[in-house]
Amino acid sequence: MLSGFLGLFGRQTVISDQVKQWPDARRVLFHLIQSWSKALKDPEEIPVADVADLIRQFSEEFETIRKLGCEEGAKQGKCWPMKCDAINNVLEDVRLRLEEDPSQRFLMSQYLDMVARHFGRLTLQAYENTDVFAIRMDMMVDMEEERFRDERLKDDPEEAGREWRQLRAVSKRLCVAIKCCYCLQCGKRLVLNKELYQ
Ligand SMILES: [Zn+2]
Numbered sequence: 001m002l003s004g005f006l007g008l009f010g011r012q013t014v015i016s017d018q019v020k021q022w023p024d025a026r027r028v029l030f031h032l033i034q035s036w037s038k039a040l041k042d043p044e045e046i047p048v049a050d051v052a053d054l055i056r057q058f059s060e061e062f063e064t065i066r067k068l069g070c071e072e073g074a075k076q077g078k079c080w081p082m083k084c085d086a087i088n089n090v091l092e093d094v095r096l097r098l099e100e101d102p103s104q105r106f107l108m109s110q111y112l113d114m115v116a117r118h119f120g121r122l123t124l125q126a127y128e129n130t131d132v133f134a135i136r137m138d139m140m141v142d143m144e145e146e147r148f149r150d151e152r153l154k155d156d157p158e159e160a161g162r163e164w165r166q167l168r169a170v171s172k173r174l175c176v177a178i179k180c181c182y183c184l185q186c187g188k189r190l191v192l193n194k195e196l197y198q
Contacts, residue, residue, distance in 0.1 A: 015073025022124050033116040040109035048102040055095040062088040077126035077183025082176045117141050118174045126183035138185050
């Protein structure tokens with residue numbers, strides 16, 4: 001009988017291959033999103049329609065990433081699906097705006113730059129200080145949030161400019177943090193008393 005109990009204690013945590021491979025896959029995809037942002041900055045590099053098409057293909061596959069939160073061994077926060085949705089929704093907006101008005105390529109390049117950092121902080125080790133890449137990306141997101149919390153500009157949004165206001169709105173959409181989630185990223189924002197989603 002005792003050996004049965006010991007068996008329970010000795011059971012190894014199963015971690016699926018997808019969860020193990022996530023840090024590498026994330027790094028590749030992070031650089032991919034950054035490369036689209038870079039390409040949009042240079043009108044000679046690639047036609048805007050091609051970038052829009054690449055974003056569409058990526059977006060269509062995003063559900064696979066969202067489902068990683070259900071894989072064995074994933075320790076994602078409760079915020080995981082919301083973060084995935086926020087990123088994918090912004091990607092969808094970027095694609096539509098590029099298709100409707102290619103002259104928005106420079107602004108959309110900045111959107112993608114932001115999306116890359118938020119994508120980089122998607123972690124399946126949300127409660128431990130072990131995912132260094134995600135921690136670094138979250139710190140960059142923090143700095144960005146500060147940039148858009150500039151009180152002087154908040155007092156006079158007109159002066160801040162239309163582009164700045166659009167970027168701030170995207171930053172707000174991407175900065176998902178929820179009260180009922182105790183992952184390191186949400187917890188940090190809760191402690192710092194930042195604006196939280198319910
Ligand atoms: Zn969270």
